[in-house]
Amino acid sequence: MEEEEKWQQNAKTLHERGGGPQCHPGPAEGAVQGQMQTPPHLLTVSACAWVSCFCRLRELGTSEALEAEAMSVSVHENRKSRASSGSMNISLFHKPSHPDSVLTHLNTLRKRRMFTDVTLWAGDRPFPCHRAVLAACSRYFEAMFSGGLRESVDSEVNFRDSVHPEVLELLLDFAYSSRLVINEENAESLLEAGDMLQFHDIRDASAEFLERNLHPSNCLGMMLLSDAHQCKRLYELSWRMCLVHFESVRDTEDFYSLSKDKLLDLILSDELEDLDGRRGHLPELLQGVRLALLPSACLIESVACEELVMADERSSRIVDEAMQCKKRILQNDGVVTSPCARPRKAGHTLLILGGQTFMCDKIYQVDHKAKEIIPKSDLPSPRKEFSACAIGCKVYVTGGRGSENGVSKDVWVYDTVHEEWSKGAPMLIARGSATVRPSWRTSSTWWAATRPSPGSSRPRPPSRSSRWSGTTR
Secondary structure (H helix, E strand, O other): OHHHHHHHHHHHHHHHHHOOOOOEOOHHHHOOHHHOOOOOOOOEOOHHHHHHHHHHHHHHHHHHHHHHHHHHHHHHHHHHHHHOOOOOOOOOOOOOOHHHHHHHHHHHHHHOOOOOOEEEEEOOEEEEEOHHHHHHHOHHHHHHHHOOOHHHOOOEEEOOOOOOHHHHHHHHHHHHHOOOOOOOOOHHHHHHHHHHOOOHHHHHHHHHHHHHOOOOOOHHHHHHHHHHOOOHHHHHHHHHHHHHOHHHHOOOHHHHHOOHHHHHHHHHOOOOOOHHHHHHHHHHHHHOOOHHHOOHHHHHHHHOOOHHHHOOHHHHHHHHHHHHHHHHHHOOOOOOOOHHHOOOOOOOOEEEEEOOOOOEEEEEEEEOOOOEEEEEEEEEEEEEOOEEEEEOOEEEEEOOEOOOOOOOOOEEEEEOOOOEEEEOOOOOOOOOOOOEOOOOOOOOOOOOOOOOOOOOOOOOOOOOOOOOOOOEO
């Protein structure tokens, strides 16, 4: 009897707190109470009623949790007020292994591709990463992801073939672990990629590795590499080794890829050893220079008067030959076939004489690469019905009608090298709409555009068998 009353009391309490339905006794409630041998499990409550009670109890528990949280905040504030005694009793906790632990876990997340928000592509290999980690390790990625570029919103960044997949993998392993193995096979590539992607620690570490492994067989290549990627110490050490071991350096493959400026810096350095032994190579070097194509003043004042040239008989003969070729070129004295006068690259320049009115007042150059017409210089005396011809590097404009009355005898010469006009000796007879034909004895002869007078036929260049001497007819 006591147990049954206890169960009923519990049901009533549950109803009052949870707002559920009243629990009623089952049909066996009127049975002989003295015969009950087990707890009163005859109370029957529908499943819906119990679920409703349970949900109400959950809501009640949530309210109690919020009350507990508010109480926890107030308790903390009370503790702060009690502890504010003005004393400096503090303790600093520092866990040295925390950064490594965080990096290790981030690397694990990367390998599992969890929370990764960008994929780097190198070649055909994808590398899922976290933008925050990349931006923290590299100013390159920080600018890429925060500068409003397309990569800041795209989920992929494709380096294509600018970075080798193995090298990018090494850089990412360093970003997520702070560790990297540098060896002879990857040092140069890591230096290049570290400089490009602004992993400056990797670039400097690779440069230090290469400094310890400098050798006469690779110092020239290291000098060029360090110069391109701003590694000053590596450049200085490589430069000094190139000067000390110049005899060995000049037999390497890197020596043949040197630019003119770098080679000149090396051979002009006062620190270069064995100067007397190098004097014998001067004639051979001079023969490789197109001396006759230099300006006359440079050839006479700088080359011919050089002490090393004057002291060597073979070098003097080479310079004298170049000066004779230069003289023949300037005088248009036949075809010059000497190697010192051969142009580096054969080509032609198209010039146009014209203007924006019925008078010709300017010369233009056609740039084939840029596909545009570039204004050059104004004709000092604008004219019409003139004739024009090009001989060597000069354009001749003869006759025509200008500001003077009638037909002119004037001859104007345009120097394409200095890009300036000068007045030549006048013709004996005034000419208008005449044709000027140059001699084909000069290999550099080319034709400029000719402006015929209205109604006249367009002049045609002579055949290569012609021997005109630049006269006017």
